[in-house]
Amino acid sequence: MATYRNTMRFMWQDSYKALRVFLAVLLLVDIGLLVFQIKWPHLVDNPSNNFYSPNYGAIGIFTLVSGLLTATVTFPLMLSLGSTRKNYIAGVLSYGVISSAGLALFQTLVAYGGTALLELWGQLSESAPASFLTLWYTQFTIYLLIFLLFTLLGAIFYRYGTMPGLIAIAGLIFILFFTANTSGGTGLTDKDISGWILLQAVHYLLGVCVLLAALLWLIIRRATVRTY
Amino acid sequence: MSSILECRQVSKRFGRSHAILDATASFEPGAVHGLLGANGAGKTTLLHILAGMIYPTQGVVTFGGQQVHENAPAMSSICLVKSDERSWADYKVKDIMKFCSLLLPGWDERKALSLLQRFNLPANKRYKQLSRGMQSQLGIVKGLANQSSLTLFDEPTLGLDADMREAFYELIIQECSGSDRTIIISTHLIDESANLFEYIALLEEGVITKHQDTDSFLEHAYYLQGNSVDLERFSGDPRVLHADSLAGTTILAWYGDLTKERAGLEQQGVRISPLPLQKLFVYLTRKGRSNNREVM
Numbered sequence: 001m002a003t004y005r006n007t008m009r010f011m012w013q014d015s016y017k018a019l020r021v022f023l024a025v026l027l028l029v030d031i032g033l034l035v036f037q038i039k040w041p042h043l044v045d046n047p048s049n050n051f052y053s054p055n056y057g058a059i060g061i062f063t064l065v066s067g068l069l070t071a072t073v074t075f076p077l078m079l080s081l082g083s084t085r086k087n088y089i090a091g092v093l094s095y096g097v098i099s100s101a102g103l104a105l106f107q108t109l110v111a112y113g114g115t116a117l118l119e120l121w122g123q124l125s126e127s128a129p130a131s132f133l134t135l136w137y138t139q140f141t142i143y144l145l146i147f148l149l150f151t152l153l154g155a156i157f158y159r160y161g162t163m164p165g166l167i168a169i170a171g172l173i174f175i176l177f178f179t180a181n182t183s184g185g186t187g188l189t190d191k192d193i194s195g196w197i198l199l200q201a202v203h204y205l206l207g208v209c210v211l212l213a214a215l216l217w218l219i220i221r222r223a224t225v226r227t228y
Numbered sequence: 229m230s231s232i233l234e235c236r237q238v239s240k241r242f243g244r245s246h247a248i249l250d251a252t253a254s255f256e257p258g259a260v261h262g263l264l265g266a267n268g269a270g271k272t273t274l275l276h277i278l279a280g281m282i283y284p285t286q287g288v289v290t291f292g293g294q295q296v297h298e299n300a301p302a303m304s305s306i307c308l309v310k311s312d313e314r315s316w317a318d319y320k321v322k323d324i325m326k327f328c329s330l331l332l333p334g335w336d337e338r339k340a341l342s343l344l345q346r347f348n349l350p351a352n353k354r355y356k357q358l359s360r361g362m363q364s365q366l367g368i369v370k371g372l373a374n375q376s377s378l379t380l381f382d383e384p385t386l387g388l389d390a391d392m393r394e395a396f397y398e399l400i401i402q403e404c405s406g407s408d409r410t411i412i413i414s415t416h417l418i419d420e421s422a423n424l425f426e427y428i429a430l431l432e433e434g435v436i437t438k439h440q441d442t443d444s445f446l447e448h449a450y451y452l453q454g455n456s457v458d459l460e461r462f463s464g465d466p467r468v469l470h471a472d473s474l475a476g477t478t479i480l481a482w483y484g485d486l487t488k489e490r491a492g493l494e495q496q497g498v499r500i501s502p503l504p505l506q507k508l509f510v511y512l513t514r515k516g517r518s519n520n521r522e523v524m
Contacts, residue, residue: 003300010330013323076315079281081331082304082376221298225281227272228312 007083007091014074015066015099022062023106026055030110038121052107052114056139059103060146066099067147071154079225089217096147104139108132134199141205148212155216159223232257232410233278233306233378238287240273240434247273248284249434255412257377260404260424262442263414265431266513271414272311274431275380278412279308291378304333309371311383312363316355321366324355332374340373346395360387368396372403381413385421393420400424418506428505432513442505449508452480454498469511481511 030052070092078088112132130138153172157165231254240248247270255261265271276282278289280296280303288295291302316324321344329335344351347365355363364386371379385393401424403409412429415421428445430438438445452459456478462468467484481503486493493500503511 003304006330010327013326013330073315073318077327078331080308080310080313080315081327082307082333083331084280084298084300084303086298087300222283224283225276226314227276227282227310228314 003083003087004090004094007078007087008094010078011074011091011095014077015095018066019099022058026058026106027110030055030114034114034117037118038123041123052110055107055110059107059139059143063100063103063143063146064150067096067150067152068154070095070147071151072158075155075158075220075223076225085220085223089220092151092216093213096144096151100140100143100147103143104136107139108136111135137199138202141202141209144209145205145212148209148216152212152216152219155219155223158226159219230257231255233289233291233412235274235278235289236287238274238277238284238289240270240277240282241285246434248277251287251431251434251436253429253436253439255378255410256427257410258404258408259410259426260400261410261412261427261429262418262421262425263412263429263431264418264509265414267416268433269431270434271431272382273434275308275382275412275414279303279306279380281308305376306378306380307332307334307371307374307376308380309367309382309384311367311386313355313367316366318354318356320352320354321349321358322351324366324370325351328370328374332370332376334375336373336375340369343369343373343399347392361389361392364388365392368399372399375409377408378410378412381411381415383414383416385415385417393417397421397424418509419504422505425505430509430512437512446502446505446508448482448484448486449503450482450486451501451503452478452482452493452498453501454478454493454496458493458496458498469508469515481507483508483512 033052033054074092075088078091079085083091112135149172153165153168156168233255234253236252238248238251239246251274263271263274273282277284278296280289280298283297290296291299291306294302296302296306319327325340325344328340329337347362347369349358349362349365349369355366358366364384365388367381368384371381371384385396388396397420400411400413404411413421413424422442425442427441428438429436452462454477456473456476459471459478459480462480463471467482467486468480469483470481472479483503486500490500
């Protein structure tokens, strides 16, 4: 238990600076967008309830980079400091869940807070965001999925090298193409996030997260730490 | 004495080539071991296998009788100091020290601070901004401030000037006197560090060809210097590692029993002197290579 606690403290120590800077910048941009939306709405070509939508992409990219670094930097770092692969996986999965939950909470608060402020200034929303819990749960699942997917890709690159990594990316693109086609072209990406009620699909995505975590463990459990 | 670390018939293959082949050795506790080998002999790979960072293709490594790989108590008791810690590149010195304090159970904060001061390492600089020598010093801080039972140093003196190398050797001696820490050091600077080593393991093309205490290792290593005519009879003797002749005088590097020949040679005026460790290592390595070529 003490080892797990120290692993989590290490994870926090490793990521909090980047997280702090990222969230501060995001919040400043959101405040700027909010001011523009209130003062000069004609300059912002966006429905008023969606002024915070760039956040989704930004958080997604942050999570993606976190995932890649977790596989390629944190893994050798932790093992060089006496951790086992099991400790690493426990730490990474816990970090992925906690950071995704935290980022989803941040974005849900921004969405709700921003919408409330706009309404206060008389900028009526075209539609209210989804319920707090639905919005949080949806985002949590998507961020966790991105984090695990890119940790997995990073682990493939780290363990097997460039060519297998590129093949894995090609495989991923193929799977995405295939699933988009079989869903009749009405992929989730076309949906407005605030109106997203496809909770069942989100449950499936959570199942995919479990599958990705299992694959990650299969790759890491006998992974070699590079000698440099 | 029972060994602290043991590897039995350990092999590691990368693709078609063997980095380590059938390595078997027992490392005695409370001693400094030298791991010697030419470039590409497999020292770094072997150290990574011993620390549980690389899985061997076959064979087993045990620490205190327990398997090392994925055994949390064993892995946290073994500290590997790499020659190049690339995963530290983007972190500041103070961050790395913080990570060490969180993950290394034997971390001694006060010792780390005193070593950082001794080496004058800037806490706010990133690892990649440090000079090669300073990077080595930071590795030394990790290895010495972590009071683990077993510390493995891979080329710890890379980039260090003579003064700092001497400081490192002094620190190792201090660390080992009055403690039961076991230290394994791989190095190319054999002459400098020869006095540290209580045991020597010689690695040649992935094979541990010798592993014994330093005194026994050097016991049968001599220079024979005398008249070329007197020493000519030894040409082709497997105990002769190397021969140099100049103006009627021959110097032989000898490795093996000399009891039978000693008295006769001394009567002939042949001077017999000890062969330094570095020279012995060089000649053994060369001979190993030429034998391998003959086999091929």
